[in-house]
Amino acid sequence: MLRWAVIMTRRLLSVSALTSFLLVALPAPSAVALDEAARLWLVGERAFGDGLHALARRTLERFVAENPTDARMSSAVLLLGRTRLALGDAESALEAFRRLRTLPPAGEPMEAKFWEAEALLRVKRLGEARAAYDEVVRKDAASPLAPDALYGLAWTDLELRRPEAAAKEFRDLLTAWPNHPQAGSATYSLARALVELKRFDEAIPLLQSFPAKFSGNKLIPSSQYLLGWARVTAGQWKDGVDDLRAFVAAYPSHELAPEARRKITETQVTHGSRAQQQSVYTQLMNQSPPTPEALFDAAGIAGRLNQPKEQEAAWRRLRKEFPDHPLALNAAHDLAAAAFKRKDWKEAAAQAKAAAATDEDGLRARALLMEGESELKLKRFKDAAKSFEGVVAVKGVEADDRYRALAGLGLAREELQDLRGALGAYDAVAAKSPNAELRDWARNRATAIKGRLAKPPAPATGDKRQ
Known part of the structure; x- marks a missing residue:
């Protein structure tokens, strides 16, 4: 009997959909036909009800374009907006809902404003969405749309980083409508808000009871991760680590599993x-x-x-x-630093050169600086100069790194007999380095270079001038 009922239900839906298609696709005999506006309205309304949103959109857009004075215009525009929203075209949906401001009221009181809020939320205009949801809740708290509007208001407040307001609104929703379809999501979001407020004693019980209270809810994995995170943050390290381990064991491929593993490690390292x-x-x-x-x-x-x-x-x-992972480049820099410390200049230069391939400006500058200083130790002055020049060219490089590099560049150029280039580097360090000791050193080097530049060049071998 049940199987027959399911089959008949499917047939009825198919017949309804086919009827909608035939009504829109086939011309009707003029003697018995509905008038064109009524036909378009009937097809659009039925197609929307059957979930045939693409057909509903085409039909309703035609109705709206061809029948601007029809009494059903407001209802058609409202339904068109909802159809566009269902198809993921939130911008066009918003345009339709805002057009309703110039038309007679349609649907339930505040219904147009509610759907406008939904469209604003989809296009990430959170401040405007919040204002629209708030207007629905304030002006018609008894409306059938009020629970959904209150949920939307709380959600936007949470996304706008207003956890205090969000927590109150989610509580109000769960108190007034405990069996609301979004009760599970509201409970999880309430816990999120309470965690952000560091009210762990209120958040933890909500998260502990979540799996049993909302069996089968898609947010159960996230709730269990949040439970472990909240406990660790609240200082309940052992229980929190146990919760996170249970989460990872139950949901090893969840998008939060890597973060849970890191939190476990971090907690054990810090407190173990x-x-x-x-x-x-x-x-x-x-x-x-x-x-x-x-x-x-x-x-x-x-x-x-x-x-x-x-x-x-x-x-x-x-x-x-x-080898190509960003953390491997950080490791290369760490290996270079370790090698430099034990005076293994060749290893330090090689590892620093590898680290300098990073896209991160700060790490690249530090790696090039270490490479240059290692090359100086190896007396490979051309390579050293190139590395130091690379540090100076990095946008936004730290001042200490910049002037250390310029000091190194001065030494490299001095060894390469580019005395004027060395002097320019030393003068820059002496003028602007934040390190007083380095400034003094650079002034002394600059003075020495100026003295060398002031001396006439030594006579070439075989010069017979007296």
């Missing part, structure tokens, strides 16, 4: 014992499949544990297994 931190290092190094984030975090843990060999092992794996 030395043994726990060592355990996390081992887990991250043995993770399968490996990820650049895991290896980078492992290196950070080894650094905190003062284990330079283990730290370099993590950096080198990151460089080898993920």
Whole structure:
């Protein structure tokens, strides 16, 4: 019996859709036909009801264009706006809803304003959307649209970073309409607002009960991530880590899973014992499949544990297994710094050169500076000068890095016998470096260069002048 009912329902829907198509596509005999405006209205209305939004749009747009004085114009424009919104064309929908301002009222009171708010929300004009939702709620709190308008008002307040107002509005919605279709989303959003307000004692119970209260809700994974995050942030580190681990185990491919893993690691590193931190290092190094984030975090843990060999092992794996990842370029810079510290100038120069391939201006400037200073140590003065010039060319480079590079450039040019070029670099450092010691050093070098420039060149070999 149930199967027959489903089949008949599908047939009825198909018949309704076919009727709409035939009404719009086939001309009717003039003697029995509906007038053209009535036919277009009937097809548009039925097509919308059947979910045939493309057909509804074409038909209603034709009705509106051809029948500007028809009594059904307001209703047609309202339905046209909703059709466009359903098709994802929020800008055109907004145009239709705003046209209703010049027409007699259509639909429920404030219905046009509500749909205008929905369109504004879709085009990310949040301030205007909020004002429209607020107008619906204030002017007709008893309207059938009031719950949806209140939800929209709370949502826009949350997106506009007004968590205090959003929390109150979501509470009002859940108190007045606890069985609203958006009750699950409203509860999760209320918890989000409370977390932003650091009212963890109110947020955590909402998130704990969410899976049981809203079984099957698509926001259950996000709610469990937020529960763990809230507990960790509230200082409940052990419970929070347990929640995050449970989330990762249940939803390993969720978009928040990588962030959850990082939060687990960060929490254990910050608040765990030395043994726990060592355990996390081992887990991250043995993770399968490996990820650049895991290896980078492992290196950070080894650094905190003062284990330079283990730290370099993590950096080198990151460089080898993920050479093009941005974190690998950070690791290259860290390896360069470690090599420079132990006076392995060749290794330092090579790793710094790799790090300088980054698109991040700050890292590129630091890498080029280290490369230049390593090349100076290796007495490869042309390469050093090129690296230092690269630092100076980086837009927005830190002042300390800029003037260290200019100081290095002066030394490189001096060794290359480009004395005037060296003097220009030294003068720039002496004039503007924020480091007083470096300014004094640059003045001394500039004075020495000026003295050399003032001396006449030594006679060439074989010069017979007396």
